Structures are given as structure tokens and as C-alpha cells.
Amino acid sequence: MNNNQRSNSAVRVRGLRRTYGQGASAYEAVRGVDLDVPVGSITALLGTNGAGKTSILEVIEGLAPATAGEVGVLGLDPVADRAVLRRRTGILLQRSGFSGDLTVRETLRMWSATLTSPRSVDDMLALLSLEDRADVRMLALSGGETRRVDLACTLMGSPELVILDEPTTGLDPESRREVWQLVSGLRDGGATVLITTHYLEEAETLADRLEIMHAGRIVRSGTPTEIAVGHPSKISFANVPDVPDDLAEIRRVVHEHGRTTLETDRLQTSLSALLAWAAHNDVALDDLDARSPSLETVFLSIADGRDPADSAPREPLTDDEGALR
């Protein structure tokens, strides 16, 4: 990372490690992470459950100490400068709680009174479409409604840096889209957003930059397009055992789970060759599917512990769910 990026980073993490427990039972959840969140961007930390996303956020949020490494948030120290940072950041925890006996409006009034310069409670109720539920006690809300109250608290102080830990987990598809709009709106209003998710669609739709995590490390960074570069395109169809493996530009052929999958760097060339071969030999390619590399294929191969762009796979490819959908 060069100096220019450094000064433009709302969050800057270097060599972060986080270990739980001690001695033989110690578990390293974060294993040396570098991360930059450019000012004004939406940056998504994408990873399966247990990849270490929340462990990183907790350090950035100043809620937990790092075992090793440096963390700068808006140029400040998340623990030592907590009081100052809290005025400029909005945090949404993956799981958080509210007193069930207060109503939605009371909860927001209570939160509002803790802030230096809060937006009005009515504004927040409107922004999160909670007006109809304002006088309902928190314990009577659905999971999605509680999450919206949670978000209202996060955004009430007009934060310049917003940290959202899986904001849409447990939301129905409609609420999820509303949250996406809200998050895009934050960036358009000049805020920086760091978001974690295990939904690919969410990351792809929202994020300017992706940081893909696996087993405590960031294994890929960049825009969704950059990340897909280097991964093969795939052509698949119902199993044809005798398909030749020397067709134009084909890297490998896999027969598995009743399907044949061809990997290629030149989708059009290989597909043409395949179709020509099939026509010539009068072979039917049932359920034919051809696709360019997507974030999904990259993510799934990383999650499976095999990343073709990293090194040649040591074991045979398993069926690729991403290409089947």
C-alpha cells in the first residue's frame, strides 16, 4: 500500500492478529490481516461463517484488543481515542440487544440522548420505515424490525464512518433491498462504509471493494471484476464421458455428479470448438451452461479451500455449485 492510499484510508489495518484462549486451547481467529477502507467507499469483508470477519471488526470498533498488529480508524486509535471516535462512527453489531420493555420511540429517544449531535427521532423512524411501530415495545418486534431500530441507532449520529456487521442477516428479501438502498445512500452522502456479509449478491451489489476472507486471512482484494480475473470460465452439460480433453483452449475436463465441466480461459473459442465437436459426432449436450468467471465461483473455490488463481489444485475439482445455479 502506498502513502497516497494511507492518507485516504478511513480504516487502516496492518498485520492484525487475534487469538482467543491461551496455551494448547488457543485459537487464532485472525492471522495477519492488512486492510484499507478508502474514504467514501463501500468496502465489504466477505467470508463464510467463522472466517474472522467479526473478530476484525471488534478490534476496529475498539471493543476488543488486538493480539498483534496496528489499527488506525480515521487516523486515531480505536481504544485510546474511543470517546472521540464514537462521535464520528456508527456501529452495527452482528448481534445486539435492546431492553424489551421500552417502545421503539423510547429506545430511540434514549439513544438520542447519548449522542452529541443526533438527528431527530422522527427522522430516524421515517428513514427506517418504523413510524407504524413507534409505540410498540421492543420485545413485540420481529427480527427484521429490531434490526431496523438497531440501524436507526447506528445512523442517528450522522457518522462519517459506518461499520455494519452482517446488517441483512435474517432479513426478508424486501427489507434486505431497503437496507442496500440505505447503505448506498450513505456513500452518496459522503460516508465511508465497512460492511461484512456472507451474501455474495449483497457484496456484488453494494461494494466498491471486496476483501475476501478465509480462515483468518484476507485471500483476495479488489473490485468484483478484478477478483474474478484469472479464474476460468466454465462450460458444463449432462455427463458425456467421451468428450475430448484437447479441444481448443480447454484447461481441464471434470466428470462429476452426473455432469461434465470444461474449464477454459477463452470461453467463446472453447465453446465454439465444443459445439462443432458435438455437431460432428452427433452428441447431444443436455442442460448446457456456459459462464464467465463470477465472484461466486471465486468465493466458492476459496471457501472450499481450493483457489485456482492461487496455485494449481492439488485434488480433483469437486462439483461447482456456482455454475449449476
Next chain:
Amino acid sequence: MTALADRLSLRRTASLTRWNMVLLSRNRLALFYAAVMPLLPLALLLTGERGSASVGAGAIVTMFLVIALFPVYYNVLAQFVSRRDELVLKRMRTGETRDTELLASVALPGALIALVLSAVALPISVALGQSLPVNPLLYMALAVLAVIMFSAFAYWTAAWTKNAEAAQLTSMPIIILASLGPLTNSIPEMADRLRDVLSLTPGAALSDLVRIGWFGLDGPGAEQATLTFAETWGQAAGPLVVMAAWTYVAVVLARRSMRWEPRA
């Protein structure tokens, strides 16, 4: 004062305290235990000889013990642990609220109830034939110290209390420690060595201070007020030191073992 202002905003603390008060008032059972229970021992004033100092001391000591244990100790412990379980505390700590403000605002509703009850006990006792405290300042100091000490005990207990249910068990050591103390004054024939040990407990200090500060009683067996206002200060020094020492220990232990999230 600036060091304190760095850690605590009065505006925020007052507001959070108000909401914690609202929450307490919506939990009828907790409110009854906190605000009504402690007054029940005053019924003891209806027994025995009207205006008797020993009867009065027994009633007020018991009331103070219940004040210390219910609105302060158990209430603060239960509120803090259940809010921690529900991740309310973790959520609050992601906002501008400081830790000191959270601790103060959870303890203050119980503290206010305790101080109000200590004051309400005065007219009730007088109406039932008792005299006013010999040393009102000492009585006030006792109420404030008891609140601080038992709040600190609550936070220390919370550190090793898994959840709100477990609090019923984990609170026992402090409840027993507090309840043993007054025996030094209610069992006159107790062996001196046992009395010396027991008088170092928080409950004994509390009991001694009520007897000295309000009733002017000189020593465990005394039944008549003999101490003057000036003399009460000298007699109170010992139990005040005991309370201050326990408070210090409780605060140090609580600070060292504070936990804001449920154990994973």
C-alpha cells in the same frame, strides 16, 4: 473534577438513569422488592415498648440491611447481568456512552430508592414513637456509604455471574456476609473473639453505625441512648473504616474483573 468529566457526562448519565428508572418501574416485582420490601421491617417498631431504643435499633438495622441487599445489591446485580446477557450493554458501548456512565446509570435507580427510603424511615419512626437520629450527618454518611459499598459488591459479583438466573446463587456469599454482621448486636452473650471477627464484616459495620448514629447506643449490649452528638463521631470511626475498607476492596475487585459481554 476534569478527570471525572472526561469519563462521565452528567447529562448522559441522568438521561440513562431516567430510562433505567422507567424500566424498573415497568417490572412490578423488581420494583416491589426494591421499593416496598425494605420498609416492612419498620413494622417491628409496633412491637415491644413504644419508643424503646433497642427495638428501634433492631428495626432500623434490619431495614438498612434490606435496603442494602434489595434495591442496591441484588437489584444492581440483576439489572447489570440481564442487560449484559441481552447484549444491551455491548450495544450501548458502541455508542458515545462511556463505561462509567453505564455503571452509574445502572446503579443510580437503586441508589436513589435507597436514599429516599432512608429518609422516609425518619418520619415513620418518629410517628411510631422513636426519637430523631442523635447524629443525622452520620446517618446520611451511612446511607451513602452503604449504597456505594453494595453497588461495588454487585459489580464484583456480576463479574463471575453467568446470567440473571445464576445471580440467585452467586449473590449468596454477600447476602450471608451482610446478614451475619448484625448478630454481633442482637446476641449479647456472643464470645468476644467471634464478635471481634464478625464486627469486621460489612453488615456489622452497618449495624454499628445505625446504633451509634441514630440511637446513640454505646456498645453491643446497650439499650439506652448515652452517646452525645460529639461522642458518636469517635465511636463511629471504627465501623466507618471497616466500611471504607470493604468498599475499596469491592471497587478494586470489580474493576479488575469487569465483563461487558456474556461469556462465549
